Amino acid sequence: MSPSEQVDRKQLRRELRARRRALGAGERRLAERRFARNLRRELGPRRARHVAVYHAADGELSPLPGLAQRRFQGTRLYLPVLDPVYRGRLRFHLWRREKRLRANRFGIGEPRCAERARADWALDVLLIPLVGFDDRGHRLGMGGGFYDRTLANFARRPRRPRLVGVAFECQRLSRVPEAPWDQPLDLIITDSRN
Numbered sequence: 001m002s003p004s005e006q007v008d009r010k011q012l013r014r015e016l017r018a019r020r021r022a023l024g025a026g027e028r029r030l031a032e033r034r035f036a037r038n039l040r041r042e043l044g045p046r047r048a049r050h051v052a053v054y055h056a057a058d059g060e061l062s063p064l065p066g067l068a069q070r071r072f073q074g075t076r077l078y079l080p081v082l083d084p085v086y087r088g089r090l091r092f093h094l095w096r097r098e099k100r101l102r103a104n105r106f107g108i109g110e111p112r113c114a115e116r117a118r119a120d121w122a123l124d125v126l127l128i129p130l131v132g133f134d135d136r137g138h139r140l141g142m143g144g145g146f147y148d149r150t151l152a153n154f155a156r157r158p159r160r161p162r163l164v165g166v167a168f169e170c171q172r173l174s175r176v177p178e179a180p181w182d183q184p185l186d187l188i189i190t191d192s193r194n
C-alpha cells in the first residue's frame, strides 16, 4: 500500500463515518428491518448457535433487530472485548442481555470479563461492523486493526466462523484500497432493498 493510499484510507474512513452518523432515526429503523430480512436470507437454513455481534456505536447499523428473529432463538450472542493482555486483539464474551455492559476506552459497551468467552475460531458466525466495503469483500474498519488481527488468525485454522461484514448501502465503495494484510470476508450483508 503506497503512502498516498494510506492517506486515502484515513480520509475515506472519516467521510464514511460521517455518512453513517448522519442517518436519521427513521432511515435507521428501515435499514435495520431490511438488514434483518437480508440476514435471514443470506445465512440460509444452517444453524448458527454461537454468533459474535457488536454493540452499535458511531452510527453503526444495529444488528440486534435482525438477531431477535425466531430463527435465532437458541443462539448465543457474543460481544468483542478489547483484550486486556494481548494489546490490539479482541476476545469474544457471552452477552447476557440482563447484565450491564461496561464502556471500554472507546466508550463502546462490553461484557465484563467474568462472562464466558468463546474462542474466535469456534464461533459459527462473526458479524463485523464495517466503515466501508467493496464488491470483492474488501473492508475498511475503524483503523485499530482489531478485526484484522482476529481475521489473520483464521488463516491457520481448519475451523473458522463465517465472516460476515455488516454495513449500510451508503458505505459501499467501488474499490477499497487494500492493505497487504487484508483478509476478504465471506459475505457482506447490508440494508439493500432487494
Ligand SMILES: Nc1nc2c(c(=O)[nH]1)N(C=O)[C@@H](CNc1ccc(C(=O)N[C@@H](CCC(=O)O)C(=O)O)cc1)CN2
Binding pocket: 054, 055, 056, 057, 060, 080, 081, 082, 090, 106, 108, 129, 141, 142, 143, 144, 145, 146, 147
Ligand atoms: N461497535 C463496535 N465495537 C467494536 C469495534 C467497532 O468497530 N464497532 N471495533 C473495531 O475495531 C473494536 C473497537 N475499535 C475501535 C477503534 C477505533 C475507535 C475510535 O474511535 N478511534 C478514534 C481515535 C481513538 C483514540 O485513540 O482515542 C477515532 O478514530 O476518532 C473506536 C473503536 C471493538 N469493538
Ligand SMILES: Nc1ncnc2c1ncn2[C@@H]1O[C@H](COP(=O)(O)OP(=O)(O)OP(=O)(O)O)[C@@H](O)[C@H]1O
Binding pocket: 009, 139, 140, 141, 142, 143, 144, 145, 146, 147, 148, 149, 152, 179, 181
Ligand atoms: N495481522 C496483523 N497483525 C498486526 N497488526 C496488524 C495486522 N493487521 C493489521 N494490523 C495493523 O492494524 C492497523 C490498522 O489496519 P487497517 O488500516 O487495515 O484497519 P481497518 O481496515 O480499519 O481494519 P480494523 O477494522 O481491523 O481496524 C494497521 O496499522 C496495521 O499495521
